[in-house]
Amino acid sequence: MIPKISHRHPQGTSSLAALFSLSDRPNSISFSGGYPDPALFPKNELETAFQKRIKLASADLFQYQSVLGNPDLRGKIMYYVKRLGVTAETDQIMLTQGGQEAIKLLASLFLDKHDGLAVEGPTYIGAVEAFNEYQPTYYEIPMQPDGMDLDLLEKQLQQQQIKLIYVIPNFQNPTGYCMSIEKRKRLAKLASAYDALVIEDDPYRELRYQGQSLPPVKAFDQTGNVVMVNSFSKILSPALRCGWLLADPKIIAPLATLRLSFDCQSSNVVLEAIDQYLNDNDFAAHIHQLRKTYRTKLQAMLTGLAENLPKNCTFSQPTGGFFVWVTLPAELDAQKLLKLSKGVTFLPGKDLFVVSHQANHLRLNFTGTTTQQIKQGCQELGQVIQQALQPAIG
Amino acid sequence: MIPKISHRHPQGTSSLAALFSLSDRPNSISFSGGYPDPALFPKNELETAFQKRIKLASADLFQYQSVLGNPDLRGKIMYYVKRLGVTAETDQIMLTQGGQEAIKLLASLFLDKHDGLAVEGPTYIGAVEAFNEYQPTYYEIPMQPDGMDLDLLEKQLQQQQIKLIYVIPNFQNPTGYCMSIEKRKRLAKLASAYDALVIEDDPYRELRYQGQSLPPVKAFDQTGNVVMVNSFSKILSPALRCGWLLADPKIIAPLATLRLSFDCQSSNVVLEAIDQYLNDNDFAAHIHQLRKTYRTKLQAMLTGLAENLPKNCTFSQPTGGFFVWVTLPAELDAQKLLKLSKGVTFLPGKDLFVVSHQANHLRLNFTGTTTQQIKQGCQELGQVIQQALQPAIG
Known part of the structure; x- marks a missing residue:
């Protein structure tokens, strides 16, 4: 049997x-x-990017690489988040197999059985399935058209031990709601005040069809209590499986170690091809x-x-x-x-x-x-x- | 904080x-x-393979794909294992981000705290780190030049509840030892008799420098108690991150579900390029x-x-x-x-x-x-x- x-x-x-x-x-x-x-x-452009980078690079392109992933691509992400008001070093960024792996790694790193985890009600099913394995105690915080109900969140933070807060501030999956700038500021403060970690999952940020872009929650984080998670899946291609996270060095260090035991690193040839694509094309x-x-x-x-x-x-x-x-x-x-x-x-x-x-x-x-x-x-x-x-x- | x-x-x-x-x-x-x-x-050949497959395929190459991974590549693996004496359907094969992810997924699927896990002494450090998160109770079974000491394993199976047995039968990491055919047969029988699951990790199989290749433990498995894990890392390129596992349908079904919460699927463009490489080149x-x-x-x-x-x-x-x-x-x-x-x-x-x-x-x-x-x-x-x-x- x-x-x-x-x-x-x-x-x-x-x-x-x-x-x-x-x-x-x-x-x-x-x-x-x-x-x-x-x-x-962008099929033709990606074809060119793969071909060109494999031709240009040494054979080491196909060798084991660093666990954080291609430094040039991480450098571009560092520059991108700087324009969003987030100052970070490239070594605070890890490239992952889609945003899904970033969520899974953070869940594995932090969650023990019965640890408090606040999520939006409703929330993204893939994140819930990544969390479930660690048997957290969920706190469902209702969604409002301007984002998670932070009065209720604060009450829960006062009454319960909450370790992680998972949010999708832009065009939330599944509601499409967008968190207001006031709530973004307040959420960063709450996380810091109550020693909780916000996982800010932001794959739809660039897909705004009207109005002005808002800064990420991370832009208001003074204490390292917010981790950004993002992905090229919705804006380039899901089958490339390229996501990333940005976190405090105190989190990146054990996360890098943990990542080695999950899958060692991302497919380097994909990371390098994306870097080449961004070099050669007008991504905007x-x-x-x-x-x-x-x-x-x-x-x-x-x-x-x-x-x-x-x-x-x-x-x-x-x-x-x-x-x-x-x-x-x-x-x-x-x-x-x-x-x-x-x-x-x-x-x-x-x-x-x-x-x-x-x-x-x-x-x-x-x-x-x-x-x-x-x-x-x-x-x-x-x-x-x-x-x-x-x-x-x- | x-x-x-x-x-x-x-x-x-x-x-x-x-x-x-x-x-x-x-x-x-x-x-x-x-x-x-x-x-x-094979840098030039892989360059051609990426370019050709992206050109030939529809844009769906870059879309979400099935969790098991590209069916053509799985078909080639099915054919490969058939020559090793293993009969399986392509839907019993999952393509993973290297063999490492296959081990991690199996660990996550099966191991609860204190579950018995037999490993070779010494064994592969990456597997140990994948297992550690689930806090198994380890049973270290000494290595002999012809493989794990199965007399000692059988004693432990009699006395302890052992759920998983992790082995590298060919050119073991780290010893280089190779398990004899008699032990392969006996190991398959023991797993079946004691309701344990063998994880047969076999990344070095093709890298034999003298003598005759031996059938995998899986070839002697009548009951689904052996899972094969393998990888293209050592024989093609580690940075492609392409591994695979082959398991009983009863294992593949929950494993596929679990995989969705880890990273959804492998980088499809890589799987398709490997398939193209195998179409166009003499891999032998x-x-x-x-x-x-x-x-x-x-x-x-x-x-x-x-x-x-x-x-x-x-x-x-x-x-x-x-x-x-x-x-x-x-x-x-x-x-x-x-x-x-x-x-x-x-x-x-x-x-x-x-x-x-x-x-x-x-x-x-x-x-x-x-x-x-x-x-x-x-x-x-x-x-x-x-x-x-x-x-x-x-």
Whole structure:
């Protein structure tokens, strides 16, 4: 007999696995994943970047490299965060296999069983699954349109031992909400005052479709109590698996050691090719193109929802990111709705509330489909909600 | 204040981190790491493979892919293991970020605190560091020139609850020893009889410099109690970070779910480029070239050690792999020797014995240096041992 798996891993399919499989449901329009539009991947430029860097570099390109990853690419990230108001050395930056690995490493480094962990309600399912293995005690802090409810967070910080606070300040996954500048300042102060560490996960920062960019929480951090996590997945390509984190040297040192036991380091050839791509191309112009395309898609979705959802449904009005958040009438269950739905898939919100498990919400992605599909998908969604709202005849 | 890191992670620098930094000591000949010879990386062929596959493939090459990794490459691995006597479906194979991640994922999936884990004494330090986070109870089973002492293992299996058995059957790291075919058969039977899972880590399999290749332990597994772990790191390039594991479907299913929370998947562009490289090149001829070069280096090291080590030192006589294992007179401590040594670095064996912490052994790598450096390094090593053996003048 094969031995039993650890009790830390509950049996059955995870929400994340279910999400990935949902996105593959044939003949459905998928609003369920978090996929970028593949037409926006700079395929030719990346081809050139890989070829050129492999040609230019010595064979050591293919040798074991430092655990933190390519220094030139880290230098570019240092310069990027400087413009956001964050002063850091390149050795405070670690390149990771996507933002997901950064979250996993931080979870592994800090969390012991029953350690307090505050997350937004709702929050990103992938982060929850990374945390779950360490069996933390969750504190679900409700989301507001201007970010996490910090009055409630402060109450919890006063009453409980909270070690980590996980937030997505820009165009939050799943709500699309954006944290106000006042809350960013206050969150940095709270973390410092209560000896907690903020994990600031910011993969959608550059994908703002209107208004002004806000400084990261990290820009207000005086004490090293904020770690930035970011990724090239949404703005360049997810399959490159290149993310990064920026942390106080006191955190980077043990994290680098830990990383060696996870996977040693990132795929160096990928890091070097991204560095080459950034050398040779106008990345700002590329991002501008993403914004233009996704702005149109977001508008198509907001219009489609306004035209098709029953009046007793509400939805968020994001100004960036990948997602719109829909709140159904309280009596509806989004998971049941998904089973009814033939033509469109989405992510039910239940598992995104780690404590309250609210059933009447769903997340819609608008980047991975065409505007035509978005239009049709919103009609399908409107119809299936109408259908679910009709009292059973009989 | 920044919160404390988990008590699962002891403070200070890990052995693995120390090992990586040792390899960088300037003006020293490094026998300490496990680096391939960079002159053997097929740089031009890989350049072509990246360019060609990115050109040929659709933009979906850069999109999120399946968690198991590129199906064509998994198909090639399925075909490879078939020739070794292992029948498996491609969906039993997961591509990982090097073999290291495969070990880490298996550790995370199976190990709870105090679970029994049998390892070879000595064993691979990277595996130990991957296991340590889960605080297993170690059983150190002594190595013999024909592999792990299975009489002792069986006694432990009878008396203790042992969940995992970690072995490197071919050209073991660090000893260079090779497990006999009789022991391979018996190990598979023991695992099945005692409901334990063997992790068969086999990165040096193709690097045999004389004699006949032996079937893997997995070839004798009737019950799914053996997981194969392997890697392209030693035979193609470590910086690609491409490893794989092959396991029973009952293990692959929860492992795939777990992987999503670690880093979602490997860097797809790398997997596809490796697949393209294998399509377009004679990999057997490449391996033949590695064997030829490393055979010469191994011979240089064995000759250098025979000529320079004092007669009361012994060393292994590997027929493949990356390492030679030196046993010093019992009164010598290899860590102290390393501090004395100016001209050559090596890996002291103490941390490689997870229970007995024997101090009078050291591991030498012969692949990452030139034959000239090997010759000189063996002279340096002989001198520093002589120096340590001389009674202090007082």
